[in-house]
Amino acid sequence: MPEIKVTPLGAGQDVGRSCILVSIGGKNIMLDCGMHMGYNDDRRFPDFSYITQNGRLTDFLDCVIISHFHLDHCGALPYMSEMVGYDGPIYMTHPTKAICPILLEDFRKITVDKKGETNFFTSQMIKDCMKKVVPLNLHQTVQVDDELELKAYYAGHVLGAAMVLIKVGSESVVYTGDYNMTPDRHLGAAWIDKCRPDILISESTYATTIRDSKRCRERDFLKKVHESIERGGKVLIPVFALGRAQELCILLETFWERMNLKAPIYFSTGLTEKANHYYKLFITWTNQKIRKTFVQRNMFEFKHIKAFDRSYADNPGPMVVFATPGMLHAGQSLQIFKKWAGNEKNMVIMPGYCVQGTIGHKILNGQRKLEMEGRSTLDVKLQVEYMSFSAHADAKGIMQLIRMAEPRNMLLVHGEALKMEFLKGKIEQEFNIDCYMPANGETITVSTNPSVPVDISLNLLKREMALGGPLPDPKKPRTMHGTLIMKENVSLVSSEQALKELGLNEHQLRFTCRVQLQDPHSDLDTLHRIYTHLKSLLKGYTIQHVPDGTVMVESIVIKVSSSAEDPNNKVLLLSWSYQVEYSIITTIIPAMLNYLMSSPT
């Protein structure tokens, strides 16, 4: 039985550092190559030594696929390709390819320039790495080699996020990356056709959550921001540089315009301007509304949102600031947070998921005193709000995707173990399929049942048609005679042709049967009597009296001979080939015997 093996190097029962190895049909594929936000040491990157202890990865991997540009999905890419060594193709969608290097560069800057780490990848490495990238289009089937093919589907989540169908022969795996089943202000909902993969590898960040409708969330968010602004407070919204940030920008921008608000909205760092540029370009990847209206006005050309400068943080009066990174673990958002944390008029809105160990996670859990680097503590007086704006599918969304794709097996990654456990139970109960949730380094093996295509020779098929009967119904199996030949490819031919091809002689198998009986008539007479009797008995069969002293019923041969010593002792010889239906034989013999026995001598 062929098998598909899946081993998560990261993101197994964990969020962050997504990296999953898949072996399918003899091909090895790496899905995502991310970093972990919560660590600053070696645990930050996946353990590539699992693949090979020494030497380059190129020999062991057929391709690498990056689902989207978030760092926990692509952060380790330059490290892997340039420092560990990989020269094979890296697949990602066009927007991901465009935006990914910006984020990697930003990440590099923070780590190297700010924290002063050494032995980290350089800008040149990022560039070299990006040269290995092969872009994907949605719904385009890309042939990696003769057998391995990829197809990308829209995943929502962020601009350019894709789900990938990996197919070798009839075996297939779908990797969802991160996806979102509810459309939002700038992205559509994930969609996949009924591809019925052998394994569906799905993220499960919100495995135990069913979220409120998005309109309620939006209204709540706007209300909170509005009230804080009216109080004269400052609002900090830590965001991942890209993705949620654009979503919230569009939301606030339209709200500001509608309510005619004057308080400034800032967006930190120049990186976003670059990114926004790409957002304006990749309009086809956004939702229906933006796609339809961009001719009149590109929604990503913000009127109210300006670039942030560090000095603005001390300005008096209300303001809204979007700052990176999203989990308050480093960078500008943390700086601003430190500045504003002391005033209870201010507010921080955490719009997404926070990994354990980050400050974001701590304050969300109600911690009001934080230990900072250098043993200082920070009193958190500002309000902390949590608005689930993460563009991940909730439990219902995951179930919806399973219903759309109809996989044979299910594999959960990118989530917390306890929550996965729950969802696993639900999936097994609802869909009656196996569901796995491997930990990092644990291998899951799924055996598949691939169908083998067989060429059938046209002659054989025509002959089968000529035999009549109802027209072939593809839903019902039908038996036919033929010979299966396995050479380069498997084919089904008629037995004659097979013999010819193999250069063998045809052998005929015949069964014979002797019946001894007493009959005073001459041989010829007996035979004739048998002939006339059978003729009257078996209507609808061809019965021939052949001059050479045999009677043929279809292909059954009947001969009569008498033994030399006693002419009355007749031997009846029946001979038939193996194809003859047994029922004819069983009718002929007893009928004949009965007749001969009972007939007057």
Next chain:
Amino acid sequence: MAAHLKKRVYEEFSKVVQIPHEEAPSKKLRLSKPSKSAALHVDLCKASNSTDALQYLLQFARKPVEVESVEGVVRILLEHYYKETDNSVRLKIASLLGLLSKTQGFTPDCIVDDAINTLSNEKSHQVLAQLLDTLLVIGSQLPDTPTIRLRLIHVACKHLSDTYFGVRNKCLQLIYRSIISDYFGDQDPRVRTAALKAMLQLHERGMKIHQVIYEQACRLLSDDYEQVRSAAVQMVWVLSLLYPESIVPIPSSNEEIRLVDDAFGKISHMVSDGSWMVRVQAAKTLGSMLQVSPHFLVQTLDKKLMSDLRRKRTAHERAKELFTSGEFSSGRKWADDAPKEKLDRNTVNLIASGACGAFVHGLEDEMFEVRIAAVEALCQLARSSPSFAEKCLDFLVDMFNDEIEEVRLQSIHVLREISTHITLREDQLDTVLAVLEDSSRDIREALHELLCYTNVSTKECIQLALLELLKNLNKYPTDRNSVWKCLKFLGSRHPTLVLPLVPELLSTHPYFDTPEPDMDDPAYIAVLVLVFNAAKSCPTMPALFSDHTFRHYAYLRDSLSHLVPPLRLPGRKQVFGLDSVDSGSGSASVESAQLFLQQSLHRVSTIQNLEAPEARELLNFTIRDLQRLGELQTELAGAADFCATFLRCQLLLMKALQEKLWNVAVPLCLKQNVTATAAAQQILEETYKLEFLYSGLESRQVATIHHVRLQAKALQLILYARSRQGLDPLISCCEKFLQDVESFQRLFLSELPHLQDSFMDRVCELLPRLTSCKPVEMVKILQSTLRQSGLLQLSLPEQIHRATATIIEPTGESDNPLRFTSGLVVALDIDATLEHVNDPQNTVKVQVLYPDGQSHVIHPKPGDFRKPGPHRHRLITQVYLSHTAWTEPSQVEVRLLLAYSSSSSSSSSRLGWSDGADGVIPPSEATVEGTIPFSKPVKVYIMPKPARR
């Protein structure tokens, strides 16, 4: 032959036969049980004649047959069948075969051959039909055997050429049932779709679809292909309409539910389908499943929230709770959405079975088409169920923040439609009012319209609404009329809520005099409109007014009488006697007015008996009365106007006929002749107005109008004959008139009996003579009939409305001419409301009249018409003006025209032609086309300047 046979069959069925009681039935039963077939065999053999045999069979049919003996019984029946000569017995046997093959657990494949064989020798058509029916049953028992299906179809095709309808009918059923539903499982999705569509088409053409298909259709809902799923949704829907109350089992449980509920659940599921076409279809379909149980309906809005396995309340629930506890949501409270109770793992159902949350999904869909469909469906369902309306309110209010304008607009409209069922809470109103700042005029106006119909619960709501409306007025001054109107309704709807706000609104102070507000301030007028309308049903309110308020009231009552109601103010005498009539309770005054109208009409109908001058007098008075009545009672304006116009026509006719000129030689009375001709012309015009300007006419009234028109035509003919312009034209005129008469007869065949004793009645009597005689003679006959014929009585339908149009913009008040370069165009914005106009897209035109007499008729685009309410349209369009250079500014007139053409738009012709006439429109009728001006002209000051070189 067939009829004869049938008769015989019935005779025999209805023959009463004394059945000899079989002795010891219990004992015999036990004996015969193992070999029922044998018993039957004996019985049948015993039967001496066909009647007896039939009787036995009938008896036999009443008892159930065990599975194991079915085949034996069938064999015996068949054996007997071949022997039997009597048709009725064979018929019964055939039907028994069908009955038997339905036995549970019995697979009838063994008797197919026999059943088919019986067909070949059968001569009687009824028996044939019955046999085919049996085959139909057998076929439906064996769904998965293609060979048998093929044979059945073959048999059916062979008998399609039968002469008896019953046989052909059964054959076709056999073919359609076995063919089409078998292809539901075809390998190719296109074939599956086509099969479903064919079935739907059969349904549309009145063929009964069987419930058996339901299961198949449900299976197709999860097909791989969207067209199939889409068609399957329709199929399931159709079945749910056909068999709403039948019971279907829920798989994997023992429970059973109504089919319509089951279908509703399944279609709800499709709202989260992968293809948006299917989603749209599903969402639309849900709206028309009104028979679904309320329990299921509520589930569509339910989406159980949870967070880390703990139940969470939705924001809607939270808002409601805050409201009921009297505290407005601060949004400040930390973790007020913190999950409360712990959920049991096993009860959390992630794939919502059935209808759960269908609309929550639909309203959040990416495609606005789906969202609109969902909103519409919500509307339809909410209209039929007040409790559901209450529940879906939150969701609709949420939709006001949709990103697509169409969706927002649609949800506002929907909310208006269901607003009779609901009362808005303050937080909901808040969200609603936020939309007033929308930059789109359509949205704002739709919202004003909504606020007119809205009930609110507290005085804070009123204050909030007023505040937002004033803000709106400030921001968009063009909304003035709409805002005022909105406040008028808001005031009259909530007098008690306005009362405590009055001092604040009018900024009065107990001790100090406050400055008198500016009377021209639209905001102040808005406040006054609100207060005065509330004061109408709140007599204590005027006591709170200050002096200037009373003065302003008097001013506004005059200048904006449609917005300010009459009030009984203390210390003031009633200025108009009118007011007291109006302020009397509405319905009673309408009734009395109605009575008055009827009486006037009745009085007129006695006119036959009066001498001419008195008759004329009476008509004059009645017309005056009716006109006045129309002014006083707006509800009856249409009817009163209609009657008045009709009577005026009669009056004109009467005058024209009463002239003494008829006895005088023609050349002596040219002048009178001219007035009579003018009268005839005017009557003709009035009849067109009568016919096309009023909606709600029934064919009786249309016939009356046509009748008057015919009289006018007759008058014209007579006058024409008197002017003596040669014989040839006269002949053609006579022919034309006769054609008119004929077409009248054809159109109003059903109304002719009601026109007794009228002109037409007599003409019809004389028609043979008229057609044969010479024109001159014909004219003479007509003249005498016309003069002798009396007044036609007018009966009134329930509701008559006159089409009216008011041009709101341009107002015609501007003194600044629109300047533009001659030869180029200037766009003039036109904003008008139309009431009671049917199909305005085709009938309403804009006419521009230049001072030099030149006139243009402009057809507005269909998209320029909006429909803010029932019987109401709004025309917002631009017309382009252009002219050569003028020396000084001058005025052009703009007015609206109602175009008509009797061939296409007259309801009469539609009525007349519907019953089978082959649509040959008489030429005289086809050519009548014209326009009726139906709005007051508005003058616009323009100035085309010569182009500068």
